[in-house]
Amino acid sequence: MPGQGLINGLAVTLKTMTKRSSTQQYPDVEPDLPPRSRGVIALLEENCTVCMLCARECPDWCIYIDSHKEEVVVPGAARARQRNVLDKFDIDFSLCMYCGICIEVCPFDALHWTPEFEYAETDVLNLLHDKDRLGDWMRTVPPPPAHDVLGEPSKEEATAARKAAGPGAATPAKTARPAVRPEPEK
Amino acid sequence: MPLWLELGVRVVAVVAAFLVVPLIVGQMEHKVMAHMQSRLGPMYAGGFHGWAQLVADGVKFVQKEDITPRDADRRVFQLAPIVALFPYLIVLLAIPLGPGGLVAQPMDIGLFFVLAVLGVGVVAVLMSAWASANKYSLLGGLRGAAQLLGYELPLVLSAASVAMAAGTLSLPGIVEAWSPWWLLWQAPAALVFFISGLAEIRRPPFDMPIADSELVFGYMTEYSGLRFAFFLLAEYVGIVVIAALTTVLFLGGWHGPDPAHFGWLWTLVKVFAVSFVVIWLRVSYPRLREDQLQRLCWLVLVPVALAQLVLTAAVKLAL
Ligand code: SF4
Ligand code: SF4
Numbered sequence A: 001m002p003g004q005g006l007i008n009g010l011a012v013t014l015k016t017m018t019k020r021s022s023t024q025q026y027p028d029v030e031p032d033l034p035p036r037s038r039g040v041i042a043l044l045e046e047n048c049t050v051c052m053l054c055a056r057e058c059p060d061w062c063i064y065i066d067s068h069k070e071e072v073v074v075p076g077a078a079r080a081r082q083r084n085v086l087d088k089f090d091i092d093f094s095l096c097m098y099c100g101i102c103i104e105v106c107p108f109d110a111l112h113w114t115p116e117f118e119y120a121e122t123d124v125l126n127l128l129h130d131k132d133r134l135g136d137w138m139r140t141v142p143p144p145p146a147h148d149v150l151g152e153p154s155k156e157e158a159t160a161a162r163k164a165a166g167p168g169a170a171t172p173a174k175t176a177r178p179a180v181r182p183e184p185e186k
Numbered sequence B: 001m002p003l004w005l006e007l008g009v010r011v012v013a014v015v016a017a018f019l020v021v022p023l024i025v026g027q028m029e030h031k032v033m034a035h036m037q038s039r040l041g042p043m044y045a046g047g048f049h050g051w052a053q054l055v056a057d058g059v060k061f062v063q064k065e066d067i068t069p070r071d072a073d074r075r076v077f078q079l080a081p082i083v084a085l086f087p088y089l090i091v092l093l094a095i096p097l098g099p100g101g102l103v104a105q106p107m108d109i110g111l112f113f114v115l116a117v118l119g120v121g122v123v124a125v126l127m128s129a130w131a132s133a134n135k136y137s138l139l140g141g142l143r144g145a146a147q148l149l150g151y152e153l154p155l156v157l158s159a160a161s162v163a164m165a166a167g168t169l170s171l172p173g174i175v176e177a178w179s180p181w182w183l184l185w186q187a188p189a190a191l192v193f194f195i196s197g198l199a200e201i202r203r204p205p206f207d208m209p210i211a212d213s214e215l216v217f218g219y220m221t222e223y224s225g226l227r228f229a230f231f232l233l234a235e236y237v238g239i240v241v242i243a244a245l246t247t248v249l250f251l252g253g254w255h256g257p258d259p260a261h262f263g264w265l266w267t268l269v270k271v272f273a274v275s276f277v278v279i280w281l282r283v284s285y286p287r288l289r290e291d292q293l294q295r296l297c298w299l300v301l302v303p304v305a306l307a308q309l310v311l312t313a314a315v316k317l318a319l
Helices: A004-018 A053-057 A101-105 A131-140 A155-165 B003-036 B053-063 B074-093 B110-118 B121-131 B135-166 B171-177 B187-200 B225-250 B259-284 B290-318
Strands: A040-043 A063-072 A081-092 A111-114
Touching: A004 B003, A004 B259, A040 A081, A040 A131, A053 A063, A053 A101, A081 A131, A101 A111, A111 A131, B003 B053, B003 B074, B003 B225, B003 B259, B053 B225, B074 B110, B074 B121, B074 B225, B110 B135, B110 B171, B110 B225, B121 B135, B121 B225, B135 B171, B135 B187, B135 B225, B135 B290, B171 B225, B187 B225, B187 B259, B187 B290, B225 B259
Parallel strands: none
Antiparallel strands: A040 A111, A063 A081
């Protein structure tokens, strides 16, 4: 029918008007952020071994790390061990583009996302968060979201299961058949 | 009541309506449009759901610098916003609100007068477009001129149909003669009048002369401050005027339960309902292209209006 589209258009706008609007009134009401929101990066200083992986992988080079070595005398050991001690760990959030590479790459889980986002500053220099400030964000790190029930088990879980089953047990890697791509229908 | 006092009261009432009703319609547009787009619209100004937003806008416009471009034709440039706004004020004088002379200036040729004064709008568009010395303004102005001249014809033809049906050119007379079955009989004319009215006040989807994505802001591009606010106010008064004329000519003005006491209320309710439809159409439809715009006018509206004239005459003769 000609004109049907015009009527449908009017119906859509009218229906939308009767529904609740989806605006979140942010400064008055806290927004409900989705899980894994990327607000700011927190540093768990004890976990950091100053391996420098994050600083090297950061595409912006906005992580600044300084450290020195300390001797640790372990009783019973033949000689003193050496340990890296963090002097400086700064992230410049005026450069950071929240790609999350530093967090992915850290082998020791020293960096974490937190959903906190209200750290705007009137001076751009104050966006350089030092290690105390980064450490302070740790309070706001949410517990990790539950594992997706349909997803593959995590690497740690798979390894633990294999160890528990003992050597020679069937593992997904051994029992898996080679994937055969179905022939495209002619 | 002495004549001067009565005259004063009428003029003050019209000016008050001229300032208040468009603001209400403007606020309605803010809110209705927002909710139709699943937003909230203004929420802060004035405290309760942003009711004072347009007042705040007005204050802002007053504070802004009033710029006249160096190459502009100064006098014409500065006069154009007044020319855009003033005809609407005059038209409001002739709109009957209720029965028994509840109209600022009863006139025997009210309809003729109203349509003639509305036609002045095109002069304001051309003045502002030409005097701005800006190519976007000029393009917008020429589009506006083509559009306004084109749509004037179906507007006048459909209004003529009602005048013929009522046998009078006086606006209160037309409302007096109105009866509910006109809703059916004059339906094509009502549609044509409303659509070409929309085009006359350059409301979306007929906002080709303004077309902000192609022409910056059409003939208003160079305006700022209070003069720009006048153009904006003219747009909202235009909605009110077109809604009021549609109400008076086609929707039976003050007809409703107990017109002697609540006639003015029915008129106002109908005016706001039609204004709502104007806003609704703006939210729902994209802008017509220039050729579609002219095609709609000349190939659809004008023939329908002419057919309606024939129908009206036939029914009038048969009765
Ligand atoms: S999120 Fe990306 S840009 Fe920001 S510090 Fe980490 S690696 Fe650098
Ligand atoms: S990658 Fe992790 S452990 Fe290595 S320096 Fe960065 S934060 Fe520290």
